[in-house]
Amino acid sequence: MKLLKIFLIILLLMSFSQLKSNEKNDELKNNILKNVRCLICQGQSVYDSESDFASSIKLIVDKKINEEMSEDQIYEFLREKYGDWVIYEPKLNKNTYVLWLLPLLLFLAGGAIIRKNLIFKD
Amino acid sequence: MKNKLKLIVTLIFLIFCFIIFYKGLDKPNTYTPKTNIEKNLPIFKAKDFSLNTYIDSVDIFTEDSYYIVNIWASWCVPCRKEHPLLMELSNNQSIRLIGLNYRDNLNNAKKFINELGNPYTKILIDKDGTLAVEFGAYGVPETFLIDKHKKIIKKFVGPINKKILEEIKLIIK
Numbered sequence: 001m002k003l004l005k006i007f008l009i010i011l012l013l014m015s016f017s018q019l020k021s022n023e024k025n026d027e028l029k030n031n032i033l034k035n036v037r038c039l040i041c042q043g044q045s046v047y048d049s050e051s052d053f054a055s056s057i058k059l060i061v062d063k064k065i066n067e068e069m070s071e072d073q074i075y076e077f078l079r080e081k082y083g084d085w086v087i088y089e090p091k092l093n094k095n096t097y098v099l100w101l102l103p104l105l106l107f108l109a110g111g112a113i114i115r116k117n118l119i120f121k122d
Numbered sequence: 123m124k125n126k127l128k129l130i131v132t133l134i135f136l137i138f139c140f141i142i143f144y145k146g147l148d149k150p151n152t153y154t155p156k157t158n159i160e161k162n163l164p165i166f167k168a169k170d171f172s173l174n175t176y177i178d179s180v181d182i183f184t185e186d187s188y189y190i191v192n193i194w195a196s197w198c199v200p201c202r203k204e205h206p207l208l209m210e211l212s213n214n215q216s217i218r219l220i221g222l223n224y225r226d227n228l229n230n231a232k233k234f235i236n237e238l239g240n241p242y243t244k245i246l247i248d249k250d251g252t253l254a255v256e257f258g259a260y261g262v263p264e265t266f267l268i269d270k271h272k273k274i275i276k277k278f279v280g281p282i283n284k285k286i287l288e289e290i291k292l293i294i295k
Contacts, residue, residue, distance in 0.1 A: 039155070039260040039261075040260065040261065052225055052251055053251070053260045053261065055250075055254050056250060056251030056254065056255050059250050059251070059252050060252050060255045060256075063252065070293065074171060079255075080161075080258075081155075081255065081256075081258035082155045082258060083155045083259065085155075086155075098189060
């Protein structure tokens with residue numbers, strides 16, 4: 001009887017850990033899908049879209065997570081198939097320098113103008 | 123002098139903005155992935171349309187010739203339109219055509235082939251569309267040209283037309 005109880009507790013713990021890992025995978029899957037653009041209904045993420053393309057991507061992402069690919073590896077896979085544009089957050093490369101650095105430059109220029117004006121007022 | 127400089131800077135900025143927006147008018151607002159990038163052939167396992175058995179991609183692209191992978195479905199109207207051109211292409215001895223039946227009903231797909239003819243040396247079933255993703259496709263029909271080194275060298279989004287057919291013939295010549 002005691003052995004049966006221990007067995008049941010172990011079984012329960014195992015199923016709980018399995019549930020927890022599924023939950024973690026679902027969270028990862030949703031994060032990825034929200035960051036992938038649907039190429040059929042452009043403007044919607046794959047997560048929000050119901051198109052054939054989106055449902056295939058959902059299956060592929062699921063498959064890649066089960067193959068234990070990391071989030072970055074999955075993005076890289078999709079980028080290789082469809083280009084940088086398919087990911088909402090593009091990587092820093094020669095095509096995206098302006099996109100990433102322009103806001104920083106504008107921020108610095110704005111700061112410099114404000115500082116100059118403040119010194120001028122003093 | 124200072125006001126003049128400000129005016130020039132503002133003017134340059136406005137001209138810059140104008141050029142950017144003017145150029146943007148010509149660009150389509152929908153994104154199409156690049157079609158000329160050389161890519162490796164994906165490694166996959168797929169169900170054979172006629173034999174109903176699974177086959178490895180390495181056992182499909184075995185011949186020393188060019189290959190076409192054409193994604194089609196019986197419910198796709200443009201596929202019907204391009205089919206006679208694929209039939210014409212299948213007569214060419216230096217190219218093999220592989221069909222990828224995309225998210226289709228098997229009986230409807232068989233009817234489609236029986237009605238319009240079979241240009242493919244092999245047809246693979248892509249029931250859930252994941253195989254098309256492995257190729258980098260996002261719709262149907264799409265056609266991929268594979269060279270003798272088993273590299274995808276060109277991708278044609280949408281139905282094949284006379285112009286594309288001539289382009290393919292020129293490449294494989």
